[in-house]
Amino acid sequence: xxxxxxxxxxxxxxxxxxxxxxxxxxxxxxxVEPDRLLLLEHPAVITLGRxxxxxxxLREPRELARxxxxxxxSSRGGDVTYHGPGQLVGYPVVALPPDRRDAHRxxxxxxxxxxxxxxxxxxxxxxxxGRTGVWVGNAKLAAIGVRLASGWITSHxxxxxxxxxxxxxxxxxxxxIRGAAVTSLxxxxxRPLDLGEVAAIAALRVAAVLGxxxxxxxxxxx
Amino acid sequence: MRxxxxxxxxxxxxxEGTISRWRxxxxxxxxxxxxxxxxxxxxxxxxxxxxxxxxxxxIHGREGETVPVNQVIAxxxxxxxxxxxxxxxxxxxxxxxxxxxxxxxxxVAATPETxxxxxxxxxxxxxxxxxxxxxxxxxxxxxVPGTGVGGRVTKDDILAFLACGARPAGAxxxxxxxxxKRIAERMVESRRxxxxxxxxxxxxxxxxxxxxxxxxxxxxxxxxxxxxVTAFLISALCGALRxxxxxxxxxxGDEIVYHKDIHMGVAVALDWGLIVPVVHGADQLSxxxxxxxxxxxxxxxxxKKLNPGDVQGGTFTLTNPGQFGGLYGLPIxxxxxxxxxxxxxxxxxxxxxxxxxxxxxMMYMALSFDHxxxxxxxxxxxLATLKAGLEQFDEKLL
Numbered sequence: 001x002x003x004x005x006x007x008x009x010x011x012x013x014x015x016x017x018x019x020x021x022x023x024x025x026x027x028x029x030x031x032v033e034p035d036r037l038l039l040l041e042h043p044a045v046i047t048l049g050r051x052x053x054x055x056x057x058l059r060e061p062r063e064l065a066r067x068x069x070x071x072x073x074s075s076r077g078g079d080v081t082y083h084g085p086g087q088l089v090g091y092p093v094v095a096l097p098p099d100r101r102d103a104h105r106x107x108x109x110x111x112x113x114x115x116x117x118x119x120x121x122x123x124x125x126x127x128x129x130g131r132t133g134v135w136v137g138n139a140k141l142a143a144i145g146v147r148l149a150s151g152w153i154t155s156h157x158x159x160x161x162x163x164x165x166x167x168x169x170x171x172x173x174x175x176x177i178r179g180a181a182v183t184s185l186x187x188x189x190x191r192p193l194d195l196g197e198v199a200a201i202a203a204l205r206v207a208a209v210l211g212x213x214x215x216x217x218x219x220x221x222x
Numbered sequence: 223m224r225x226x227x228x229x230x231x232x233x234x235x236x237x238e239g240t241i242s243r244w245r246x247x248x249x250x251x252x253x254x255x256x257x258x259x260x261x262x263x264x265x266x267x268x269x270x271x272x273x274x275x276x277x278x279x280x281i282h283g284r285e286g287e288t289v290p291v292n293q294v295i296a297x298x299x300x301x302x303x304x305x306x307x308x309x310x311x312x313x314x315x316x317x318x319x320x321x322x323x324x325x326x327x328x329x330v331a332a333t334p335e336t337x338x339x340x341x342x343x344x345x346x347x348x349x350x351x352x353x354x355x356x357x358x359x360x361x362x363x364x365x366v367p368g369t370g371v372g373g374r375v376t377k378d379d380i381l382a383f384l385a386c387g388a389r390p391a392g393a394x395x396x397x398x399x400x401x402x403k404r405i406a407e408r409m410v411e412s413r414r415x416x417x418x419x420x421x422x423x424x425x426x427x428x429x430x431x432x433x434x435x436x437x438x439x440x441x442x443x444x445x446x447x448x449x450x451v452t453a454f455l456i457s458a459l460c461g462a463l464r465x466x467x468x469x470x471x472x473x474x475g476d477e478i479v480y481h482k483d484i485h486m487g488v489a490v491a492l493d494w495g496l497i498v499p500v501v502h503g504a505d506q507l508s509x510x511x512x513x514x515x516x517x518x519x520x521x522x523x524x525x526k527k528l529n530p531g532d533v534q535g536g537t538f539t540l541t542n543p544g545q546f547g548g549l550y551g552l553p554i555x556x557x558x559x560x561x562x563x564x565x566x567x568x569x570x571x572x573x574x575x576x577x578x579x580x581x582x583x584m585m586y587m588a589l590s591f592d593h594x595x596x597x598x599x600x601x602x603x604x605l606a607t608l609k610a611g612l613e614q615f616d617e618k619l620l
Contacts (some may be wrong), residue, residue, distance in 0.1 A: 102233035
């Protein structure tokens with residue numbers, strides 16, 4: 001089986017992570033980088049995907065700045081989303097093999113991996129047809145937004161809410177779906193969770209659904 | 223020959239795609255496999271590569287438009303056909319462009335890096351006025367430092383160049399580049415603002431050297447970056463800065479601002495100057511994370527691909543004047559920071575340990591600190607902590 005090299009990067013600014021992914025995508029295309037899964041959390045930032053409606057950002061730029069929330073355009077698909085501390089962000093930079101070159105299948109695979117991750121922590125999450133992402137009831141647990149560079153190389157990926165505090169989401173209409181609530185693993189599991197622990201589970205699950213062997217970076221606490 | 227680009231089927235269950243962004247327009251050249259358009263479907267944005275090399279002659283579909291799979295969205299005229307069919311763009315290229323191209327050609331050929339070729343091309347683009355003035359004075363316009371867009375030589379540039387006495391005997395003059403001027407201003411300003419004091423420690427780097435030897439094989443394969451001494455230095459520095467927060471501070475008027483996060487500036491020497499990209503949140507990163515970020519930043523610094531955010535917000539700086547064999551250097555503080563560490567080269571030296579002479583890999587490190595806010599005792603305790611952190615570097619961090 002092909003290998004997926006997972007790396008925990010800690011807290012990384014959105015621009016830095018975007019630039020790193022760009023470099024890794026380029027390296028993957030030239031064959032000098034392995035398939036990777038970057039795991040990290042972002043400082044508070046609102047990102048607008050390629051099809052984002054700016055009206056889905058609900059606060060004035062000045063107010064966002066006062067709360068230390070940046071706003072960034074992103075080259076991923078999808079609408080508006082929020083990232084912040086306590087949210088596990090996963091960016092697989094993987095060259096999809098010919099038998100997996102199906103955008104919908106890749107989205108469903110990421111959903112599966114996150115549903116499996118939640119299940120391992122005792123949380124029953126599910127899909128909602130037509131609404132990409134991972135849900136519990138009417139509340140969104142994880143958002144997904146992907147980019148496919150030429151050669152079917154993936155970047156961007158998923159954002160799984162782990163920490164209890166979800167106030168950052170008050171600033172947006174998540175993924176452009178009005179009336180949908182957000183939730184987190186800590187709220188649902190009813191206990192504090194370690195982001196690194198969740199990252200370790202998610203890494204295993206992502207590798208499993210993509211049919212890859214997980215290679216963990218050995219310096220990680222997990 | 224005309225080659226159609228059709229809306230690709232991005233998945234079994236996908237019947238249409240939305241054009242999210244055209245990367246090319248009619249008349250532009252594309253290479254085979256070069257991204258030509260971005261297509262959105264559900265939560266995926268995909269780059270679509272060109273099926274052939276040639277010139278784009280038709281584009282169907284605006285950005286935001288949804289198009290069924292297999293419908294033609296662009297037509298590319300490949301080389302063989304391009305000569306026969308006169309495309310609208312091929313007609314009458316502007317004169318100035320043609321001139322620029324002939325000037326640019328030899329320069330580009332002499333420059334191996336394609337990344338720099340574009341810049342040369344822009345710089346070599348001169349207006350007819352500049353070209354005429356240059357010709358009248360018998361000088362090559364490309365030898366004039368340009369201050370226009372992308373380093374372009376403007377009329378003012380060439381007049382200033384002539385006014386300051388072009389081609390003087392026995393000396394040559396050149397206008398400082400924007401970067402050079404910026405460096406000059408900032409160095410002098412820092413000397414004026416901060417009360418620079420320096421302290422030098424010697425560190426035994428044998429332990430770090432051993433750890434590096436033990437872990438470096440396969441590190442590149444595992445993490446995509448080499449395990450460098452710089453990563454160890456930053457890791458140990460973060461530990462020492464946590465213990466002495468005044469070193470990770472800045473002065474704002476009458477107030478001292480203590481920074482919660484450690485954003486480590488790392489000086490990178492370039493052929494054309496010096497730049498200090500910043501590893502943001504350095505204290506949050508593992509050694510592997512640091513290595514990957516350092517390689518990324520240094521690589522992009524050399525390729526001139528740093529984003530403005532990459533060089534902003536530093537709270538402490540590390541520089542390495544030892545890379546050419548210097549024992550140590552006494553660097554100038556980067557404002558508004560209050561300290562900077564300069565490391566010397568690592569070399570084997572005989573030292574005395576318990577009354578015996580041993581050979582160890584030694585390194586000098588010099589701290590420049592702002593005596594306005596940092597007392598000498600604190601600075602020296604900081605250096606002692608850093609020295610201990612390196613000499614007893616915790617292998618568990620690897």
